[in-house]
Amino acid sequence: MVSSKMMIRRRRFFLAVALLVVAVLMFSVVTLVQFAVGALHATDSQSHAGKHKDEELVYDGRICTASDLKLEAAVGQGRFQIDKGVTIMVRTINIGQSACKISTTPKHRVLTVQSYPETIYSSAGCHVLKDSGLLMSPGDRVEQAISWGTRRTGPDGCDTGDVARAGFYTATVGFPELGDVLSNEVSFYLE
Numbered sequence: 001m002v003s004s005k006m007m008i009r010r011r012r013f014f015l016a017v018a019l020l021v022v023a024v025l026m027f028s029v030v031t032l033v034q035f036a037v038g039a040l041h042a043t044d045s046q047s048h049a050g051k052h053k054d055e056e057l058v059y060d061g062r063i064c065t066a067s068d069l070k071l072e073a074a075v076g077q078g079r080f081q082i083d084k085g086v087t088i089m090v091r092t093i094n095i096g097q098s099a100c101k102i103s104t105t106p107k108h109r110v111l112t113v114q115s116y117p118e119t120i121y122s123s124a125g126c127h128v129l130k131d132s133g134l135l136m137s138p139g140d141r142v143e144q145a146i147s148w149g150t151r152r153t154g155p156d157g158c159d160t161g162d163v164a165r166a167g168f169y170t171a172t173v174g175f176p177e178l179g180d181v182l183s184n185e186v187s188f189y190l191e
Contacts, residue, residue: 060098064136064178068096071183073173079189082163085149086113086188090173092144094136101133102175104144106158111146113164113171120169121148124176126158146173150190166191 072091080086088111092104103109106123113121123146134142148171152161168189174182 062098062100064094064096064100064102066175066178066181068094068100068136069102069175069178069181070095071173071175071181073171073183073186075171075186075188078187079191080150082150082166082190085147086169086171086190088146088148088171088173088186090144090146090183092134092136092142094138094140097138099135099137101135103133104142106146108175108177109146109173110176111148111171111173113148113169115164115167115169119153120164121151121153121159123158125153164190 070093072093074089074091076087076089090109092102092109094100106126109123111121111123112119136142149159150164151159152164154160154162166189168187170185170187172183172185
């Protein structure tokens, strides 16, 4: 009887060790796959911003026009702390037929925040250092985060006014120099 109990304990022990080994192997495989997928996405977004995978980028020095670009805006959450600021994700898409270059500095790609009917903030007056521009192939999608520190646009520049009050706000992103290139309107609440 003692030997059969000992045999059962050994089997349970080996089964537990085998399950542990399988769990560690599964975790390793899942982690490796996640790392590989993340690396592919990073490589894809880096190569996608300059050229397509199958073809070399042909760029003739052309500046993007209104018919080349589409903007999409999104906020990850609807509520932000006034002292933490607001982050808006902006996707710039080249919907044109050829490669072109565009400046995405705050002065050119303007973030406008409103509490209707008043404009609270506009990045159009922000000081911009040197800008080399963004070169986009047809079909390129470039996502960038735009931050607003919740200060109002003041008479002396970009964000030199008072801190915005708690309340409901809307925001759009656009290229005013190109005319009607404007993102969808996003809304959020400052608390």
